[in-house]
Structure formats: C-alpha cells, structure tokens
Amino acid sequence: GAVVSQHPSRVICKSGTSVKIECRSLDFQATTMFWYRQFPKQSLMLMATSNEGSKATYEQGVEKDKFLINHASLTLSTLTVTSAHPEDSSFYICSARNRDRGQENYGYTFGSGTRLTVV
C-alpha cells in the first residue's frame, strides 16, 4: 500500500535553531502534501497545503516565514521550522494525497509524525 516515510521521528533542538522535517512518498506520487501540527491532547490542526511545484498555502495564524515548506518533487516535501522556540514543540504530521487514487476514501496517507522538542 501507499507509504509516506517521515523523518526524523523525534528531534530535540535548542531555541533559535532550525529543524527540517522530511516526508517522502515511497511508492506513489504525492501531488499534494498537507502539514498538520498536534499539541498534547489536541486534535490535528492543518498548518499548510503544498502542491508540487507551487508555493504552499498557509492556514490563518501560521507564519509562512517561520514554517518553510518545500514541495519540489512529487515524492518529497519538507517542512523547516526556523528559529524554533519552545512554543513550537509539538507533533508534526504530513499527509499526502495520492494522485493515482481518485476515490474519495483512499486519497490520503499519513506519515509517522515527528515529535519536536525545543529546549
């Protein structure tokens, strides 16, 4: 089945540094990647939507200069948290839309998530 490989699974970084999270679709072409963030005991909140070769569309309240998204190919999307601060500590999850699966119930595959802790 469709697999999205997300790395790293866990990262601890110092305040002020940048962290890059990668999501790779292993056996399908991901035309669209959705990036979510989940705080403890909260639901998944959409941060941004990126289409291959285009600029990402950010949700209201999400700083595009802080959360840099690159979707340069159909198999790789990255999220870079720049100048990270403790309040950015969260669980980040990518979700890819499979171009080859047009059925409504099959279109999305989730990565395994990245636990970011900023100290």
Place this chain on the structure above:
Amino acid sequence: QKEVEQNSGPLSVPEGAIASLNCTYSDRVSQSFFWYRQYSGKSPELIMSIYSNGDKEDGRFTAQLNKASQYVSLLIRDSQPSDSATYLCAARNSGNTPLVFGKGTRLSVIA
C-alpha cells in the same frame, strides 16, 4: 469556519461491549467522512471511511452517516483492550481539500 465536534471522553466500556463514538460537522458541503484511530505518540491510522447516508460495516466496525443531521458515528463491536485509543473523526469536501479533524474521543476498554 469548518468544524468537526466530538465528545472528548474518556469513554469507558467493558471488554466485549459495544463502543459508540459520535461526531457532528458544521460544513454542509462536506462529502467524505473518516474515522481514524490514534495511539499515544503515533500517527493516525484509518479505520473507516464513509460518504453515503446509512451504515457501512467492516469487521467489528460500523460507520453511520446522516447528512441531514450532519452526524457521523462509529460503532465498535466486541471491544478489546487493544481498541483503547483516541478516535478522530474527520471530514472533507470533494477535490484536493484537506481533512478537518475533530478533537478526538478517548476510548478505554476495560478488561
């Protein structure tokens, strides 16, 4: 503002019982609905999807959709301790649109 509402729980049921999870959504144009299970610290995994009114059964799981009432539910028969997790309800419109998630209901199945 598109919203998906769930009771956060926790919902406790004894092993072997039926667990009933409910969800309402605000966007009438939502087309597809999903139930995901999420274990602590893990990514959500798809349990069921439904987009037509009525019931859809898959093993021990039954999803129910009522578009007139904007209501989605998930029944888990013969609940097992391994079913203990947070269940997320999600809705989406047609096309290239993201999933909108509810806050999730925490289910605890007591052995």
